[in-house]
């Protein structure tokens with residue numbers, strides 16, 4: 001048996017067979033509602049007035065009219081003057097700081113009253129808990145009644161750093177799915193002091209670092225408790241196939257290009273919840289290890305439409321000269337192929353143990369991989385074809401792992417039943433989640449990397465697409481491959 005065949009068999013077996021203690025549902029929602037402000041808390045205006053002169057016009061043909069039902073009335077308890085349409089409120093990000101579970105709702109359509117929100121983790125109510133706008137209603141209001149240019153427009157996945165700050169990227173876009181996208185403000189990196197609940201820093205990403213197809217859906221922070229002023233933010237551009245690096249100290253950003261940030265052409269097929277579709281998302285989320293002996297971290301990354309894992313040292317990324325040189329030589333490494341159906345949205349690393357958790361969108365599952373062990377030891381932590389449809393955000397906070405699942409393909413291509421449970425935040429202790437999987441225990445001291453023939457994506461056409469797409473095969477004569485193994 002040669003290696004590719006062995007891996008194809010072994011990887012699938014491992015992914016299928018090993019199961020940890022899994023996750024438990026922490027919060028669930030059938031539809032997203034908000035803790036509405038007191039009457040008069042937000043200036044009242046009719047919906048028509050509210051959007052008068054606005055750039056954004058929603059296309060009523062986008063969703064079947066049955067699904068729109070009640071869109072323009074203020075059912076669901078929203079006070080007059082707040083634009084709310086429950087069918088358009090799909091949570092996309094979850095993160096935790098102390099007793100706050102942050103939930104973001106990007107403005108992919110109209111009718112999203114607030115994009116950044118939280119619920120108290122210790123809430124006794126666990127189902128359909130109303131979201132509380134964070135840091136307050138005023139900053140989340142769209143359109144911004146005061147025209148300050150500072151209001152939050154649309155946030156996807158947010159980061160919390162060890163200096164008690166919440167970092168976000170505001171795409172600045174109101175997206176009307178598959179129709180018009182309107183830029184309301186520049187793409188903005190923002191920092192909120194979690195002790196004072198104030199936005200303490202804003203940085204507009206220069207427009208020459210943004211592409212017409214840019215998608216800035218996550219942010220990862222590189223900092224320690226002792227170097228809070230010298231933080232770096234890494235913002236993957238999943239639609240523009242690049243990585244934006246921001247230095248807080250220099251208040252400056254630069255954009256990095258590399259072929260590994262692109263989609264993998266044969267790995268863009270998704271089959272979720274009875275819907276088949278093709279996505280072209282490139283580099284999607286990036287994950288940082290603990291500090292290495294040279295004082296820098298490794299940054300792992302992957303494309304959503306892809307099954308490979310890559311890494312690069314932050315020593316390269318943080319130095320603009322090195323980061324933007326046209327030929328990167330050996331700076332970026334291929335770790336290997338995770339195997340068929342391993343397309344991953346968000347991932348995160350538990351730094352003390354080096355265990356990475358991955359959201360396997362094509363398997364309705366969360367996986368783990370101990371980065372000290374070979375990539376082939378990747379294991380399923382939990383899989384649930386009914387309750388874990390579209391694992392969308394994943395965060396490690398302290399020694400706990402949190403996963404948000406949001407049934408998004410059903411929203412995009414089918415019809416969500418807003419009386420069934422659609423959105424879930426799952427959690428568990430890291431150690432319990434990986435118990436019994438190949439991720440627990442200490443790995444070999446040999447760093448994760450290539451094994452002969454175990455990696456690579458199909459580069460030869462054999463005329464059988466489904467075969468080619470579902471089975472990892474070696475690169476042909478790949479220089480990259482040899483160099484990394486040696």
Ligand SMILES: *[C@@H]1O[C@H](CO)[C@@H](O)[C@H](O)[C@H]1NC(C)=O
Nearest residue numbers: 056057058059060176179180
């Ligand atoms: C999108 O923009 C075009 C051109 O501005 C306009 O004709 C069209 O009506 C808009 N569609 C929607 C859904 O807003």
Ligand SMILES: *[C@@H]1O[C@H](CO)[C@@H](O)[C@H](O)[C@H]1NC(C)=O
Nearest residue numbers: 201202203204205250251252
């Ligand atoms: C950082 O840069 C932004 C430009 O996007 C500017 O508005 C802001 O004042 C700068 N902040 C500091 C602290 O220099």
Ligand SMILES: *[C@@H]1O[C@H](CO)[C@@H](O)[C@H](O)[C@H]1NC(C)=O
Nearest residue numbers: 315316318319320321322323
């Ligand atoms: C960035 O890397 C270049 C090339 O190795 C080096 O000359 C320069 O000193 C580095 N810059 C910083 C700020 O470390």
